[in-house]
Amino acid sequence: MDMQRKDIHSSEIPVVCRACEARHGGVCGALSPEQLVELSKHSTRKRLVAGTEVVGQGEDMGAFANIMRGVVKLTRMMPDGRQQIVGLQFAPDFLGRPFAEESPHSAETATDAEICTFPRQMLERLVGRTPDLEHKLYQQSLKELDEARDWMLTLGRKNAxxxxxxxxxxxxxxxxxxxxxxxxxxxxxxxxDIADFLGLTIETVSRQFTRLRKDGVIQIENNRHVIVPDIERLQHSAGID
Amino acid sequence: MDMQRKDIHSSEIPVVCRACEARHGGVCGALSPEQLVELSKHSTRKRLVAGTEVVGQGEDMGAFANIMRGVVKLTRMMPDGRQQIVGLQFAPDFLGRPFAEESPHSAETATDAEICTFPRQMLERLVGRTPDLEHKLYQQSLKELDEARDWMLTLGRKNAxxxxxxxxxxxxxxxxxxxxxxxxxxxxxxxxDIADFLGLTIETVSRQFTRLRKDGVIQIENNRHVIVPDIERLQHSAGID
DNA sequence: TCCGCGAATTGATTTCGATCAAATCGGCGC
DNA sequence: GCGCCGATTTGATCGAAATCAATTCGCGGA
Known part of the structure; x- marks a missing residue:
C-alpha cells in the first residue's frame, strides 16, 4: 500500500449556509436564524473529486464540515503503511472531531463529494452557546460509536x-x-477501499464477491452496480441471525 | 464459547451519591448541589463480583451507572456464540447509552467492581436541563469513539x-x-477475555505471551502480574512506530 | 500438605486468508 | 473501433492463526 496523497482539486464557491439547513441535516438544523447568518459568513462550499484528502491524520484541524453529497472515509494508518478505514460518513453527516487539536485519523473522499466547511473555532464557539447544537453533535457521536463497535465485531470475529x-x-x-x-x-x-474497511486483501474481497455471485446472493454489473434479490439471504451470509 | 450468564451476586448498599462527586469524575462533577441531592435519592451503590452481567445485549436499560472501582467489559455476541469485547471501561467512567431504549451490547464486570447506579429517566431528565452534564457525556463519548477507532486498526490490520x-x-x-x-x-x-478483546483464540494469546516473555519484552508472575522493563520496546512490538 | 479443578500452556495438524503471479476486464482518449 | 492502463479477477502456493489434543500450573478447600 502506498501513501498517495492527492492534491485537493476543489473549486471554492462561497454559499449561504442557509442552503444546508434547507436541504440537509448537518449541524445547521440546531441553529437560530441569526447564528446561521453568522455561520454563513465563514462557511465555504467545496466540490471534491474522489480520493481527495480533507484532513490528514495528526494534522491540525483548521475546519469542520457538513457532508452535502458523497461518501467520506476516515482512515488510520500504521507507520509501515498498513491502513484501516475506521468509519464511513455519508451526507448529511457532520465531519470533524470537536475539542481536539489534531485529527485522530485522516478523512478522504471515497466518491466525488460536496462539503460545506467552516472554521473550527467558529463551531466550538457556537457549541458553547447552543445546547441544542451540542445535543445534536452528541447524538451523532453516539450513533458513530454504536456503528464503530458493531464493526469491531465484524473485524474481530467474522470470516471473509x-x-x-x-x-x-x-x-x-x-x-x-x-x-x-x-x-x-x-x-x-x-x-x-472495501479491503481496507474489512481488514482483508483486495484478492480476498474479490473472491468473496465471486462466491456470493455464484451462490446467487448478489448480482454485479460493471464492478460497481449491485443487485440484491433477497436481503435476508445476504443478512444470513453476513452471520446476522 | 458458551453463553454462561451468571447471577448477579450483589449486595445493595444505598449511598449518598455525593460520595461519587468527592472521589470520582463520573457524571456527578457537572451537577449542582441540588441536583446531586436529587440524584442521590435514586442512586444505589452496588458491589459486584467479577463476571457479573450489568446489562444484557438488547435488554431494556433500566439504569445508568458510574463505575467507582474495577473494570467493566462491553461485549457484542453473534447468534452462534462468537463474541467480541467492544470496549473496556474503567473507573470513573460513565456506563450506559443515553437516548436508546435497548443496550447495543452487554456490560459485564471483568474484575470485582463497585458501581453507582441511577434510573435512566432520572439521568435523561438531568441531561435535558444541564448543558454541562451533556457536555461531559459528549466528551466521554468522543473519547470512547477515538478509542474504538484505534482498536479497529488493531483488529483489522495487526498480527497476533x-x-x-x-x-x-x-x-x-x-x-x-x-x-x-x-x-x-x-x-x-x-x-x-483478552482473546475476545483482540479477536484471537486463547491459545494464540498464550503463545504470544510466551513469545514476548522469551524475547524479554515482558515478565509475568502468577499469570496476572506483569512487569514491563521498557515501555518503548513493548510499543515497538505493538507496531506503533 | 495434598487434592481437585478450572485456567493456562504447549504440541501437532489443519485451514483460511495472504502472498505472489498472471490473465482479463472496462473505461477513456484518440 | 483500437489500444492503453489501472482495476479486478483468477490461479498456485505459503504461512499464520485456528483447531484439536494433552499436559501443566496455580489457587482454594479438605
Missing amino acids: QEKVASFLFLIATHYDPETVDGSVFDLPLSRA | QEKVASFLFLIATHYDPETVDGSVFDLPLSRA
Whole structure:
C-alpha cells in the first residue's frame, strides 16, 4: 500500500449556509436564524473529486464540515503503511472531531463529494452557546460509536465471506433502509477501499464477491452496480441471525 | 464459547451519591448541589463480583451507572456464540447509552467492581436541563469513539503479536500514564477475555505471551502480574512506530 | 500438605486468508 | 473501433492463526 496523497482539486464557491439547513441535516438544523447568518459568513462550499484528502491524520484541524453529497472515509494508518478505514460518513453527516487539536485519523473522499466547511473555532464557539447544537453533535457521536463497535465485531470475529456480506448489507440498508425485499445500489468504494474497511486483501474481497455471485446472493454489473434479490439471504451470509 | 450468564451476586448498599462527586469524575462533577441531592435519592451503590452481567445485549436499560472501582467489559455476541469485547471501561467512567431504549451490547464486570447506579429517566431528565452534564457525556463519548477507532486498526490490520503487545500497552498506559520507563501492573482480564478483546483464540494469546516473555519484552508472575522493563520496546512490538 | 479443578500452556495438524503471479476486464482518449 | 492502463479477477502456493489434543500450573478447600 502506498501513501498517495492527492492534491485537493476543489473549486471554492462561497454559499449561504442557509442552503444546508434547507436541504440537509448537518449541524445547521440546531441553529437560530441569526447564528446561521453568522455561520454563513465563514462557511465555504467545496466540490471534491474522489480520493481527495480533507484532513490528514495528526494534522491540525483548521475546519469542520457538513457532508452535502458523497461518501467520506476516515482512515488510520500504521507507520509501515498498513491502513484501516475506521468509519464511513455519508451526507448529511457532520465531519470533524470537536475539542481536539489534531485529527485522530485522516478523512478522504471515497466518491466525488460536496462539503460545506467552516472554521473550527467558529463551531466550538457556537457549541458553547447552543445546547441544542451540542445535543445534536452528541447524538451523532453516539450513533458513530454504536456503528464503530458493531464493526469491531465484524473485524474481530467474522470470516471473509461474512465480512464482505456485512459490508454489502451495510451499504444496502444505508441507501435503502426501508427495503425488506430486494435492493439495488452502486458501491461507493473500490475493492481496495472495501479491503481496507474489512481488514482483508483486495484478492480476498474479490473472491468473496465471486462466491456470493455464484451462490446467487448478489448480482454485479460493471464492478460497481449491485443487485440484491433477497436481503435476508445476504443478512444470513453476513452471520446476522 | 458458551453463553454462561451468571447471577448477579450483589449486595445493595444505598449511598449518598455525593460520595461519587468527592472521589470520582463520573457524571456527578457537572451537577449542582441540588441536583446531586436529587440524584442521590435514586442512586444505589452496588458491589459486584467479577463476571457479573450489568446489562444484557438488547435488554431494556433500566439504569445508568458510574463505575467507582474495577473494570467493566462491553461485549457484542453473534447468534452462534462468537463474541467480541467492544470496549473496556474503567473507573470513573460513565456506563450506559443515553437516548436508546435497548443496550447495543452487554456490560459485564471483568474484575470485582463497585458501581453507582441511577434510573435512566432520572439521568435523561438531568441531561435535558444541564448543558454541562451533556457536555461531559459528549466528551466521554468522543473519547470512547477515538478509542474504538484505534482498536479497529488493531483488529483489522495487526498480527497476533502486535495485538497482544497493543493490549499490554493499553493497560500499562492506562494504569500508569506517566511512565516512560518501566511499568508494573496486574492484568484485569483473563486470557479468554483478552482473546475476545483482540479477536484471537486463547491459545494464540498464550503463545504470544510466551513469545514476548522469551524475547524479554515482558515478565509475568502468577499469570496476572506483569512487569514491563521498557515501555518503548513493548510499543515497538505493538507496531506503533 | 495434598487434592481437585478450572485456567493456562504447549504440541501437532489443519485451514483460511495472504502472498505472489498472471490473465482479463472496462473505461477513456484518440 | 483500437489500444492503453489501472482495476479486478483468477490461479498456485505459503504461512499464520485456528483447531484439536494433552499436559501443566496455580489457587482454594479438605
